[in-house]
Amino acid sequence: MSTLSLVVWIIAYPIIIFCIGVLLGGYERKFSARVERRIGPSWIQPFYDVIKLMSKKTNVSHGYMHDVAILMLLGGTLLTLYFVPVPGFTYFSQFGDFLVISYLLLIPSLGMALGVGETANPNGSIGISRALQMLAGYEVPFILTFIGVAMKEQTTSMLDIIHIQQAGGFWAWGLIAHPLLGVAALIALQGMLNEKPFEVIVAPHEIATGPMTEMGGKYLGIMFIQHLIAVPLELTLYINLFLGGASSWLEYLVKLFVLWTALISVNMVFGRFRVDSAVKFMWKISLPLAALGVIGIMLNIA
Amino acid sequence: MSTSMLLILPLAGFLTSLAAAWIVPASSKARASGTVQKFIAGIGFTALFVFAFLAKGEIGTGYLGIPLFGLWANFGLTQLSWYFVAMVAGITLVTVLFSLQGLRDDGRYSFYYVWLFSKTFGMLGVLLSADMLTFFIMWEVMSWCTYFLLQQGHEKAKRAGAGYLVYAVTAGMILLAGLLYMYFNVGSFDFRTIQAAFSGFDAGRIIVAMLLVLVPMLIEAAAYPVHWWLPSAYANAETGISAYLAAISTRIGIYGMTMFLFAGFGLTALNLVTANKYVSANEVLMIIGAFTMVVPTFTALFQHDAKELMTWHSIGQGGYMIVGIASSTTLGIAGGLFHVFNHMTYVSLILFSIAAVEYRTGTTNLNKLGGLIKKQPVAYLGLLFGIIGLAGIPPMNGFVSKWLIYRALILSGHPFIALAAFIATLGTILSVYKLIHNMFLGQLPERYNDIKEVGWGMRLPIIFMMAVVWLTGAFPGTVLAVVADIQQSLGLEPIAYSAHGVAAEMGQLNMLVINIVFIGGLFVSWLIYHAGGKRKHIGQYDNYAAGHFLDKSIPYNYNYNFYAGMDHIFERALHKPPVKRAEQALAAFVSGMSEYVRRIFTGNITTYAAYVVAAVVVILLVLGGGR
DSSP: OOHHHHHHHHHHHHHHHHHHHHHHHHHHHHHHHHHTTOOOOOTTHHHHHHHHHHTOSOEEESSHHHHHHHHHHHHHHHHHHHHSOBTTBOGGGGGBOHHHHHHHTHHHHHHHHHHHHHTTOHHHHHHHHHHHHHHHHHHHHHHHHHHHHHHHHTOOOHHHHHHHHHHHOGGGSHHHHSHHHHHHHHHHHHHHTTOTTSOOSSOHHHHTTGGGTTOOHHHHHHHHHHHHHHHHHHHHHHHHHHSOOOSSHHHHHHHHHHHHHHHHHHHHHOOOOOHHHHHHHIIIIIHHHHHHHHHHHHHHHO | OHHHHHHHHHHHHHHHHHHHHHHSOSGGGHHHHHHHHHHHHHHHHHHHHHHHHHGGGGTTOOOEEEEETTEEEEEOOOHHHHHHHHHHHHHHHHHHHHHHHHSOOSSTTTTHHHHHHHHHHHHHHHHHBOBHHHHHHHHHHHHHHHHHHHTSSSHHHHHHHHHHHHHHHHHHHHHHHHHHHHHHHHSOOBHHHHHHHHTTSOHHHHHHHHHHHHHHHHHHTTOTTSOTHHHHHHHHSOHHHHHHIIIIITTHHHHHHHIIIIIISOHHHHHHHHOOSSOOHHHHHHHHHHHHHHHHHHHHTTOSBHHHHHHHHHHHHHHHHHHHHHTTSHHHHHHHHHHHHHHHHHHHHHHHHHHHHHHHHSOOBTTTOOOGGGTOHHHHHHHHHHHHHHHTOTTSHHHHHHHHHHHHHHHTTOHHHHHHHHHHHHHHHHHHHHHHHHHHSSOOOGGGTTOOOOOHHHHHHHHHHHHHHHHHHHOTHHHHHHHHHHHHHTTSOOOOEETTEEOGGGOOEEHHHHHHHHHHHHHHHHHHHHHSOOEEEOOTTSSOOTTOOOOTTSOOOOOTTTTHHHHHHHHHHHHSOHHHHHHHHHHHHHHHHHHHHHHHOOSOHHHHHHHHHHHHHHHHHHHHHHO
């Protein structure tokens, strides 16, 4: 990769992902509207929301950590993004494997948690408490599925895992080759994306939108931008691990929208779990599935 | 020459500070005595630090013999022991510098530096000893000095210290048995002679000998299920001392484990005799390590005291070291040894920050603090850097060692041990957020409105440790170079490191790139942030309260029982921990037995006379029966 194309990619990559995020977000709102027999907002409504929030004149903050946290939130997400390989841009994958990605993903959560803590609002703190408990819920099965795949292929590099799947064709896709792991990770992904029935963090009817209670103006705007980048980012992780990655942007977009449709369809028909029920669901359903898958792989190797 | 100074200096420091403590003993002169002792400690530990680094040139040469009861006590420096010696010298110096201002001269800590010197002497003695007998003697010195050090402070500390002593004496007795067992089998105390003789032994003798030396090491390293002495002992000690003990003292057990496994008698020999299809010796150790990681970390989640929470983590982090070293792979051993250093840096940083808060507020109760970020920003930043390291999140140093351990576990085919490591990390993230939230974030209670930041004497050590935690995260090669030397000297394959991480043939990790991309990401975020409207800072009572008006009479905070959902899930396991119940049952049994023994001593002179007569009769019968 030449220096020029590297620089172009570095600048363009977050912008492209943001645009995809806007489309995914608009699609979700359109989809839920149609299910509820409404017309729904425009396809790029999330973009209008961001513009509106960023141009607010009143931006109140509770202190310096509140300001820094917003930067950590978006900065950490951008950092993670560069390490996730997509078709045509895999430069940073040589400096960090999947383990690095999964830990970089924690930086935005930590940043948000610290900022919300400083707002001194108990609704926010409860939201963070729930978010962290949920993190412990979904991350355990998700990591175990990755451990299984990595042990099978004897590599922790995401790029290698994609190459192995692409070399083997459709039957080598993670979801097909290790169906138990694929399903377990899918359930965990639902929690990671904070979709129902695991939508315990924001919970507008209970805790006044949780972490976002004291966020307004450009602070909320940056949280929206982060969310729009994080959704395609987390979907891409699943695509790369279990759906054979993507060799072209068209294939990538198709996989993104198919996966996203599946997840938001589940979101539409469920209510919200209680916090401990959500965590228990992850540990009692998703984790044993992943564990069975891993035991299967171990028996295969031995 | 420098090696001998490592033993002479702490001993000299011990004697001079003891003299200072005795010459100016009266409580009215406590301040003067304290100043003299602080002066001696400052000079002494600075010199020790210098000599520790000078001693690097003497590794492997210059064995030092001291005559002792007709035998020779042998001391020498190896690559492995130098790594630990350097850490002991470094962290002791930082602790002492912190205590110059952090320790209040109220007369309760009159022997603080005396025992700190002697404890350092014991630890360095253990690290330098080149034969089993010296190792044992120094081990006992170290344990007793830990006990005396724990005793500095209030009543509760004295009782908790006694709890430590029970475990330490048990460990010492097992080690003594191991020493004698080896001596009667080999006829020598020298490590190298024992090692050479052991390769020819049968399975039973190898297993017994290894058990007798490894169990004391695991007790000292507070491995599950012999970890219960640690939390109460360290949490009740003076905060600087708990930082020091958690950072390095417990890790002497890790040193002993590594030495006995790899330099002493060989994990290979042990694996050979215990190998079967299902489990081998190193896997047993890894399982112990996995429990040590997970159980204490989740216990930490529900603590209400900052120091107690951290002491549970100090146990849990030891689990990573045990797992990494026991995995006996290149990456795992490197990760385990590197983790000792990383843990030392961030755990002392965290406890220094807690000490700074305690210094001003007088409490470490997590349910009573809050909102201190506005009052003590430096302590807040110290704690933030520390917890990022502890949780193993990039870009701090804790991530690098954890990454090495995870990768080693996954690639060597131990998925469930790797999962345990991840679960422990998640538990860590949850509990450290509770720690920082309940102390520094949320609502500031009215009674802390006049609090000020601590002085520069405490701020500078915190800032220095922050720099260490970050820089060794960005440039892990500096420490990994020493670790690679250790692996080389133990006859293992050394880790292929680069200045910024791990070389490409052993995986992909470049911490400098991560740092640069992160800074770039922050810059872009700042540009977007800056593009928005002007921000305005508001007070804590200017807040959303669903239509109510807030003022200082209304507590508007969420910190009690922070993880209610988790509490619900772990209710049974937490409130009746099986290990604690077993320990209590044993204690009840022993005290019940002691009650019977006590009845022998009635205090009545005629009863004692009857005992004497009875004893004489028994002796006569035995002797007569012999004929």
